[in-house]
Amino acid sequence: MLQPLDCDNGVRVYVSPLLRNAGVPHGFSTRIGGVSEGPFRSLNLGNPSGQAQQDSTEHLTENYRRLHQAIGCEDRTRVFAHQVHGACVLDPAISPATDSMHGGTEIGRGDAIVSGDATKLLSIRVADCVPVLLAEKSGRRVAAIHAGWRGVVLGAAIETLRHFYNPAHVLAAIGPSISLEQFEVSADVLVEFQHRFGADTPYRHSPKGASKAHIDLREALRIQLNRAGVPVSQIDMTDRCTVTHGDEFFSHRRDNGLTGRMAAVIGAVR
Numbered sequence: 391m392l393q394p395l396d397c398d399n400g401v402r403v404y405v406s407p408l409l410r411n412a413g414v415p416h417g418f419s420t421r422i423g424g425v426s427e428g429p430f431r432s433l434n435l436g437n438p439s440g441q442a443q444q445d446s447t448e449h450l451t452e453n454y455r456r457l458h459q460a461i462g463c464e465d466r467t468r469v470f471a472h473q474v475h476g477a478c479v480l481d482p483a484i485s486p487a488t489d490s491m492h493g494g495t496e497i498g499r500g501d502a503i504v505s506g507d508a509t510k511l512l513s514i515r516v517a518d519c520v521p522v523l524l525a526e527k528s529g530r531r532v533a534a535i536h537a538g539w540r541g542v543v544l545g546a547a548i549e550t551l552r553h554f555y556n557p558a559h560v561l562a563a564i565g566p567s568i569s570l571e572q573f574e575v576s577a578d579v580l581v582e583f584q585h586r587f588g589a590d591t592p593y594r595h596s597p598k599g600a601s602k603a604h605i606d607l608r609e610a611l612r613i614q615l616n617r618a619g620v621p622v623s624q625i626d627m628t629d630r631c632t633v634t635h636g637d638e639f640f641s642h643r644r645d646n647g648l649t650g651r652m653a654a655v656i657g658a659v660r
Contacts, residue, residue: 392418392563392628397460399423401433402638406523406563406626409656414529415511416656417461418521418565418628420638424453429648433457434640436515436651443648450492457653458511466511466657468494473501473514473536477544479553482510501546504533504553508658517642518632520607521565521654522547526554529659539575542610543582548618557619562626565654566639569631570594570606577601587613 392404401423409416424433430445433453437444458464469482470490478500485497494513497503503512504524512534514521519538525531533550535541551557574596580603584591592609596602608627616622632639632652640650 392565392626392630397423399456399459401456401460403457403460404566404628404630406561408561408624408626409523409525409563412525412527412529412561413659414525414532414561414656415461415463416523416563417457418563418654419457419652421640421650421652422638423456423460425449426453426650429645430650434650435653438642438647438649441648445650447491454493457655461655463511463655463657466509468511468513468655469503469505470494470496470513470515471498471500471503472496474499475538475540476501477541477546477549478502479504479550481505481553482507501537501541502533502535502550504531504550506531506658508660511655511657513653513655515651515653516565516567517640517649517651518568520567520611521652522611523563523565523654523656524550524554525561525656527559527561532656532658534654534656537607537611539579539605539607542607542614543586545614547611547614551615551618551620558621560620561624562615562620564608564611564625564627566628566630566632566652567607568633568641568643569629570604570609572631572633572643573607574598574602574604577603580605583610
């Protein structure tokens with residue numbers, strides 16, 4: 391189970407005992423410990439798309455600085471992607487790079503980043519979707535995955551595992567996200583999951599009737615990782631819901647799109 395960590399600079403992150411014991415620097419951020427205001431209060435790490443109200447570049451830069459400091463990665467270059475709810479896996483060593491206004495380097499369109507470069511800090515952003523962090527037991531190769539329901543159905547986690555030599559030697563941490571109770575979907579989305587998971591589809595019927603269902607995205611990812619060769623004993627989970635626990639997390643669904651972003655970050659062992 392992921393554990394909360396309140397850092398000296400006021401930032402709260404969730405950490406994986408599995409990754410921590412392997413010496414892998416990482417963290418799942420919360421909204422606690424930053425400088426942003428209003429709907430982005432306080433550790434906002436990204437702006438909502440399509441909204442007129444946006445957080446400032448200065449706030450984002452300082453918030454990322456604090457997150458890096460909290461996990462002891464001040465000297466690493468943050469690498470992130472233009473996330474598109476797909477299954478494309480990027481590698482900073484071979485992907486075109488563009489400097490960001492609020493620090494870090496953007497390396498293209500995709501929803502997973504994998505690297506063994508210990509000068510980098512891999513980062514993905516979420517506000518209900520599931521963040522997943524992976525590392526070899528040696529900590530020498532790591533990955534960060536953004537998985538909304540489309541990413542789960544398309545197999546973003548499975549595609550990322552293909553970039554590791556042996557899934558049986560991979561440690562995984564599945565971070566805070568929208569929960570089964572809060573993730574209600576239409577019947578056509580449930581069908582997509584049933585095509586992918588069959589009888590193992592982690593869902594329950596909605597009290598609203600056959601046109602709705604609730605899906606457990608975190609459990610779906612655990613099933614995928616395990617099917618692909620990662621032992622269940624090497625997968626850390628959490629029960630924290632971004633919609634329900636508004637004091638700790640931003641939520642796109644709860645706040646009707648006008649909200650901030652958390653980040654999940656990870657770096658290879660030096």
